[in-house]
Amino acid sequence: MGELLTVRGVSSGYGQIRVLRSISLNVLDGEIVALLGANGAGKTTTLNTISGLVKLSSGELLFAGKSVARQPAEMLPGLGLVQVPEGRQIFGSMSVEDNLLLGGYHRYVGNSRSVRGDVREMFEMFPVLGQRRRQLAQSLSGGEQQMLALARGLMARPRLLLLDEPSLGLAPMVVSQVFAHIGSLPERGVTVLLVEQNAKQALEVANRGYVLENGSIVMSGKASQLLKDERVRSAYLGDDNPAGPGEA
Ligand code: ATP
Numbered sequence: 450m451g452e453l454l455t456v457r458g459v460s461s462g463y464g465q466i467r468v469l470r471s472i473s474l475n476v477l478d479g480e481i482v483a484l485l486g487a488n489g490a491g492k493t494t495t496l497n498t499i500s501g502l503v504k505l506s507s508g509e510l511l512f513a514g515k516s517v518a519r520q521p522a523e524m525l526p527g528l529g530l531v532q533v534p535e536g537r538q539i540f541g542s543m544s545v546e547d548n549l550l551l552g553g554y555h556r557y558v559g560n561s562r563s564v565r566g567d568v569r570e571m572f573e574m575f576p577v578l579g580q581r582r583r584q585l586a587q588s589l590s591g592g593e594q595q596m597l598a599l600a601r602g603l604m605a606r607p608r609l610l611l612l613d614e615p616s617l618g619l620a621p622m623v624v625s626q627v628f629a630h631i632g633s634l635p636e637r638g639v640t641v642l643l644v645e646q647n648a649k650q651a652l653e654v655a656n657r658g659y660v661l662e663n664g665s666i667v668m669s670g671k672a673s674q675l676l677k678d679e680r681v682r683s684a685y686l687g688d689d690n691p692a693g694p695g696e697a
Contacts (some may be wrong), residue, residue: 450477450478450479450480451477451478451513451514452475452476452477452478452511452514453476453477453478453512453513453608453609453640454474454475454476454499454510454511454512454530454609454640454642455475455509455510455511456472456473456474456475456495456499456508456509456510457473457508457509457510457511458471458472458473458507458508458509459471459472459473459498459505459507459508459509459510460472460505460506460507460508461494461498461503461504461505461506462494462503462506463503467506467664468491468494468664469491469494469495469498469664470663470664470665471507471508471665472491472495472508472661472664472665472666473666474659474666474669476609476640476642477640478608478640479635479640480635480640480641480655480656480657481631481632481634481635481640481641481643481654481655481656482641482642482643482655482656482657482658482659483643483644483645483648483651483652483654483655483657483658483659483672484496484642484643484644484645484658484659484661485645485648485651485652485658485659485660485661485675485681485685486660486661486662487662487684487685488646490661490662490663490664491661491663491664492613492644492661493535493613493614493644494664495644495661496532496611496613496642496644497532498510499530499532499611499642500522500525500530500532500611501517501520501521501522501524501525502522502532505518512525512528512529512530512609513528513529513608517530526555526605526607527555529605529606529607529608529609530607530608530609530611531602531605531607531609531610531611532602532610532611532613533598533599533601533602533610533611533612533613533615534598534613535613535614535617535644536617537594537595537597537598538598539586539594539597539598539601540586541585541586541587542585542586542587543585543586544582544583544584544585544586545578545581545582545583545584545586545589545597546568546582546583548586548597548601549567549568549571549578549597549600549601549604550564550568550604551601551604552600552601552602552603552604552605553567553568553604553605553606555605564604567603567604567606568604571600571603571604574600574603574630575596575597575599575600575630577593577596578593578596578597578600581593591618591619591620591623592619592620592623592626592627595615595616595619595623595627596626596627596630598615599612599615599627599630599631603634603637603639607639608638608639608640609639609640609641609642610634610639610640610641610642611642611644612631612641612642612643612644613644614644614645614646615627615631615643615645616628616645616646616647616650617646624647624650625650628650628651628653628654631643631654632654643655648681648685648686649676649686652672652673652675652676652681653672653676655672656671656672657669657670657671657672658670658671658672658675660675660681660685668680668681
């Protein structure tokens with residue numbers, strides 16, 4: 450597997466506020482990589498720095514081996530690097546279908562037939578969106594809006610999808626559905642960098658994970674190992690007794 454994303458020694462922040470302190474991580478083609486951390490650790494800032502929304506102050510960012518550190522954010526979807534932001538940020542006063550068409554906008558000119566074909570594919574993948582295609586996006590439930598945000602991201606035909614807290618605010622049943630969709634993305638040729646508070650489900654779907662604390666990567670490894678790690682269990686899985694009940 451080749452390296453699709455390389456983050457090397459990256460620092461960034463907001464004005465004088467330094468948030469990321471020389472972080473390094475990578476994502477291989479076909480992987481799902483989870484980025485975990487407490488509130489304020491810098492997870493969203495990491496995604497926003499990769500997608501060009503926050504300017505990096507030092508370090509290197511490579512996508513498919515090419516530097517993207519100086520690329521304007523709006524150029525990155527065309528290269529295959531697409532972010533689904535926290536809070537979904539769908540266009541509430543537009544229909545479900547129009548939200549999807551917008552997701553493929555940079556491919557639309559001269560290629561509207563393939564974009565429309567992809568909309569049909571999204572309705573197969575997320576039947577509820579097909580049933581509600583003409584409804585305003587703001588009238589969807591939270592879970593349906595999250596599906597729409599994911600589908601809109603996929604409309605750009607990403608090679609790498611940056612997902613920011615896709616399970617935020619969803620009922621447990623819906624969270625499982627969202628994670629099932631995320632787990633199927635590599636089969637569709639989509640590699641994923643996933644930011645999640647829901648550490649357990651994120652690590653269950655991921656191949657590898659990184660833990661961010663105060664803007665620094667403090668731990669990394671295979672997801673299966675992180676799931677067993679005592680520090681991860683007590684800090685992020687809400688598990689005070691990693692050995693399990695009844696065991697010493
Ligand atoms: P959460 O899980 O709560 O979303 P996070 O790990 O994604 O947290 P970030 O949103 O990246 O954390 O925030 C990291 C730090 O950067 C926080 O201290 C936050 O207050 C600060 N920060 C985030 N956005 C801005 C901004 N626009 N201007 C100034 N500081 C910011």
